[in-house]
Amino acid sequence: MEPFAQRLKALWANDWVRYGCYLLLLLPLLLRREITPTNELKYLQIADEALRDGHFWCLYLDGAPYADKPPLYFWLLMGCQRLLGFHCIPLLALFSLLPAFGVLAVFHRWLGASLRPAWRYLAEAALLTTAFFLGGALVLRMDMLMVLFITLAMRQYWLMDKLGPSPRMQVVFALYVFLAIFSKGPVGFLFPLVGSLAWLAYEQRPLDFWKSWGWRTWLVLALLCGLWWAGVYLEGGSEYLRNLLFHQTFDRAVNAFHHPRPWYWYLYTVWYAMGPWSLLTIPMAIWGARKLHLDSLTRFCLVISLAFFILMSCFSAKLQIYLLPMFGFVNYGAFRILDAVDDGSRRWPGTVRSIAWGVAGAMLAACVVAGFFFPNIF
Numbered sequence: 001m002e003p004f005a006q007r008l009k010a011l012w013a014n015d016w017v018r019y020g021c022y023l024l025l026l027l028p029l030l031l032r033r034e035i036t037p038t039n040e041l042k043y044l045q046i047a048d049e050a051l052r053d054g055h056f057w058c059l060y061l062d063g064a065p066y067a068d069k070p071p072l073y074f075w076l077l078m079g080c081q082r083l084l085g086f087h088c089i090p091l092l093a094l095f096s097l098l099p100a101f102g103v104l105a106v107f108h109r110w111l112g113a114s115l116r117p118a119w120r121y122l123a124e125a126a127l128l129t130t131a132f133f134l135g136g137a138l139v140l141r142m143d144m145l146m147v148l149f150i151t152l153a154m155r156q157y158w159l160m161d162k163l164g165p166s167p168r169m170q171v172v173f174a175l176y177v178f179l180a181i182f183s184k185g186p187v188g189f190l191f192p193l194v195g196s197l198a199w200l201a202y203e204q205r206p207l208d209f210w211k212s213w214g215w216r217t218w219l220v221l222a223l224l225c226g227l228w229w230a231g232v233y234l235e236g237g238s239e240y241l242r243n244l245l246f247h248q249t250f251d252r253a254v255n256a257f258h259h260p261r262p263w264y265w266y267l268y269t270v271w272y273a274m275g276p277w278s279l280l281t282i283p284m285a286i287w288g289a290r291k292l293h294l295d296s297l298t299r300f301c302l303v304i305s306l307a308f309f310i311l312m313s314c315f316s317a318k319l320q321i322y323l324l325p326m327f328g329f330v331n332y333g334a335f336r337i338l339d340a341v342d343d344g345s346r347r348w349p350g351t352v353r354s355i356a357w358g359v360a361g362a363m364l365a366a367c368v369v370a371g372f373f374f375p376n377i378f
Contacts, residue, residue, distance in 0.1 A: 012121065015108075019101045022128060025364050026097070028371020029138055030090050040140040044087050047077035057228070058236035065236065067244040070228075072182045073142035092140055099148040100137035103328060104128060106151045110158075111297065111332035115339045122356055123335035126281070129363035132273045132320055133327050143324050146188050149180035150325045153192045158300060160212045161199075167216055174220035182228065189221075191308055191325050198307030199300055261318035266309065273320035274327055276359060280352070281334035288337035295340075301333035 011017050035041050046059050046066055059066040059074060076095050081087055104124050112120040127133060136144045153176035160169050173192075180188025196213065200206050233241045271278045285302055288294060294302075305326040312322055342349035 009117070013117075015105060018121075018124075019104070022101070022364075023097070025368055026138065026371070029367060029375060030093050030097070030371075032371055032375035033089075033138070034376055035089055035140065043074065043077060043140055047074050047081060047087075050074060051078055051081060055235060057231035057234075058240050065240050065243055067240060067247070069142060070182045070185060072179070073145060073184075077140075089140075093138060096139060096141060096144045097137050099144040100128070100133070102148045103144070103151050106148075106155060107328050107332055110155050111301065111328075111336065114297075115336065116342075118353060119335055119339040119342070122353060122360065123332055125360035125364075126277045126335065126356065127328055127331045129360050130277050130327055130331065131275045132324060134363075134367070136321060136324055141321070142184050143321050146180050146184035147325050147328075149176050149183060150188060150191050151328060152176045153180060154195060154304065154329075157192060157196055157212055158297070161196075161208070162296075165211050165214065170212065170214055170216040171220055173212065174217040174224075177217075178221055178224045181225070187322070187325065190311060191304075194307050194311050195304035199303050202299070202303045260316050263313050265318050266313050266323060269318075269320050270309070270323060273323055274330070276363070277331065280356065281330050284334040284337050285330060288334070288340075292337065292340065294337065298333050298336040298340075301329040301336070305329045305333065 035044070042061065046061050049060050049062075050056070053060070057071060059069070059071060073095070077087070077092060080091055084091075104127060107127065108120065108124050112123055115123065128137075136147075153173060156169060156173040156176060160166075160173065177189060177192050180192070182188070193213075197209065200208055229241060229245070232244060271282070274281065285305075288298070289302055308326045309323070312318070338349055338352065342353070
């Protein structure tokens with residue numbers, strides 16, 4: 001049995017095998033669910049209208065300007081429609097699921113690389129089965145695409161901060177930030193910016209900001225955003241550009257016309273948005289930050305997560321899914337703490353690990369059951 005167990009562990013260590021298993025478990029939901037009439041049907045209608053009227057940079061819904069979102073995700077929808085001649089929902093759902101797997105892979109190789117296997121794979125399974133992460137991976141939304149680019153950007157920033165920035169690294173960092181913006185909007189810029197500022201303030205190294213956010217970074221961002229905004233102006237005029245740059249940013253942040261919530265709304269919604277793992281990861285993060293001498297990378301995860309949480313709480317417009325970019329950092333920060341305290345001197349980390357594996361397995365099994373019996377649960 002021991003050689004078989006070793007072969008099984010080696011097989012599970014293969015990313016393609018592991019993500020293939022995740023895909024098989026989620027496949028019934030992907031194949032059997034129907035599109036929702038609120039967001040998903042609206043996105044498909046916007047893509048159809050753009051193809052019909054020949055719009056590329058500007059989006060419209062029933063003839064009215066729709067500057068709520070950047071065009072990248074809609075270009076993907078339009079490309080599939082052009083390729084197949086119809087909207088294939090399981091195929092379109094991959095534009096959320098594959099970025100989710102990409103997020104898992106980045107965290108696994110970056111923040112999970114130094115964890116022992118028992119905690120490394122559990123941290124990945126926990127992130128996958130986090131309520132709104134799993135939901136965001138299965139519905140037609142651009143949020144997960146943005147989270148992928150934010151995660152890549154923060155990894156690149158960490159490497160620049162620790163190894164020293166090179167011109168190439170600054171350009172790649174700027175590309176990731178722009179793609180995050182181009183996927184969903186200003187949050188793709190604010191998370192890396194506020195996260196890096198908070199980290200340098202915590203480290204008492206404010207002048208190091210310009211090492212990563214140097215002139216090359218700003219130049220690449222300016223050129224790419226300038227190209228985008230020029231296309232918007234030429235196609236939709238100054239009114240659409242003003243709507244995109246001001247109405248959909250400052251007006252949403254200060255006096256939201258969509259989803260207005262009080263400042264404390266996230267203080268209680270985060271518990272079920274990150275459920276069921278919030279019952280473990282949030283208390284563990286708080287306990288570890290207060291009681292332990294954490295390594296630099298774990299502190300980085302917790303600092304940028306807290307900074308983003310405070311930032312989003314200050315904005316008027318709030319939805320649970322808006323916190324999605326911080327889920328992975330809170331999750332891996334907490335599991336890095338669990339791995340650190342699991343040194344054999346305490347019994348409770350092993351008990352927590354056993355229970356957590358049971359919860360992760362139950363969540364994935366529930367997805368299979370839901371796929372066959374409750375396909376429209378998401």
